[in-house]
Amino acid sequence: QVQLVQSGAEVKKPGSSVKVSCKASGGTFRTYDISWVRQAPGQGLEWMGGMIPIFGTTDLAQRFQDRVTITTDESTSTAYMELSSLRSEDTAVYYCARALPNFFDSWGQGTLVTVSS
Amino acid sequence: DIQMTQSPSSLSSSVGDRVTITCRASETISIYLNWYQQKPGKAPNLLIYAASSLQSGVPSRFSGSGSGTDFTLTISSLQPEDFATYYCQQSYGTPYTFGQGTKLEIK
Numbered sequence: 001q002v003q004l005v006q007s008g009a010e011v012k013k014p015g016s017s018v019k020v021s022c023k024a025s026g027g028t029f030r031t032y033d034i035s036w037v038r039q040a041p042g043q044g045l046e047w048m049g050g051m052i053p054i055f056g057t058t059d060l061a062q063r064f065q066d067r068v069t070i071t072t073d074e075s076t077s078t079a080y081m082e083l084s085s086l087r088s089e090d091t092a093v094y095y096c097a098r099a100l101p102n103f104f105d106s107w108g109q110g111t112l113v114t115v116s117s
Numbered sequence: 118d119i120q121m122t123q124s125p126s127s128l129s130s131s132v133g134d135r136v137t138i139t140c141r142a143s144e145t146i147s148i149y150l151n152w153y154q155q156k157p158g159k160a161p162n163l164l165i166y167a168a169s170s171l172q173s174g175v176p177s178r179f180s181g182s183g184s185g186t187d188f189t190l191t192i193s194s195l196q197p198e199d200f201a202t203y204y205c206q207q208s209y210g211t212p213y214t215f216g217q218g219t220k221l222e223i224k
Contacts (some may be wrong), residue, residue, distance in 0.1 A: 035213070045153075045161065045204055047213040061212035095160055102208035103151040105172065107160035 002027040002098050004108035011114045017084040020111045022096030029077040030054045033099040036070065036081045038092040039110075050099060051079065086115045119143050119207050123216035129224040134195045138219045140188045140205035149209035152181055152190045155218075156201045164203075165190065195221075 007021040022034060035050035049060035053072040060068055069082040079096055094111045097104035120143035130136050140150065148168035153161035163172045165181035168188055178193040192199055200223050205216040 044218045045155075045206070045215040047211075047215070050211075059211050097160075099208075102149055103163060103166035103206075104153075104161070105163050105166075107162075110160055 002032075002106040004096050004098065004106055006094075006096060006108040006111045009112040009114070011116065012086050014087055014115055014117055016086050017082055018086060018113050019080055019082040020094050020096075020113070022079045022081070022108050024077045024079070024098070027098075029072075030074050033101045034070075034072065034079040035097050035099050035104065036068075037095045037097055037104070039095070040089070040092040043092075048081070048094075052101075053079075083113075086113075088115050091115045118212055119146060119209065119214050121205055121207055121214050121216040123203075123205055123219050125219060126217065127220040127222065129222045130195055131224045132195050132197055136192045136195055136221065138190045138203055138205075138221075140183075140190070140216050142186045142188075142207055142209075145185045146207045146209035148184050149207055150181075150183065150188045151206045151208060152179075153204045153206065154199075154201045155204065161204060197223075 003025045005023045010018050012018050030053040033050045033052045036048040038046050048064050051058045051070045058070050067084050072079045091114050096108040098106040122141045124139050150168045152165040155161040164175050164179050169181045180191045182189050203219045
């Protein structure tokens with residue numbers, strides 16, 4: 001079973017960037033898709049994008065194309081999601097999840113990002 | 118983008134009840150439909166994948182059915198730990214999209 005452990009909560013100013021990490025243990029990191037899903041307070045789930053380390057390809061939802069960067073470090077089995085130009089509407093819990101590839105079977109614990117001046 | 122619509126948005130039921138939640142896709146998605154359970158402050162947990170396949174470790178009281186555009190999640194006999202929010206998700210194509218959620222509450 002894969003375990004995903006995310007970095008801690010962040011408080012950011014509008015216009016700044018945040019980088020959330022997701023460290024995997026178990027399984028073969030380089031072969032599976034890591035996706036990022038966010039959930040605004042009291043709201044539903046929103047897929048932001050994903051990456052397959054072995055291919056080095058990233059697939060992003062169109063609304064995040066110009067603000068999200070997803071990277072991986074195979075040497076540490078860690079995935080990263082950077083969101084730039086933060087605004088208050090980006091306040092949410094951000095989850096990483098493993099896709100197999102058509103369903104998310106393992107999830108990180110979530111990282112709360114608060115955007116506030 | 119494929120829109121996913123769940124109904125009802127909320128539901129009050131009692132322990133032992135049989136509950137059905139429906140999910141409709143805005144276009145055909147074959148069987149690329151997954152169900153998740155989420156409890157407050159926790160990450161979602163996969164219950165059903167490919168419309169009707171039970172994820173390992175998930176109790177058999179959970180079942181899924183459907184194909185094309187219409188899907189259902191059924192809980193045959195509600196247990197206290199089942200009160201949570203349930204989401205459907207299509208994996209037919211990106212961007213993957215989720216339903217708005219169904220909150221299952223204790224009557």
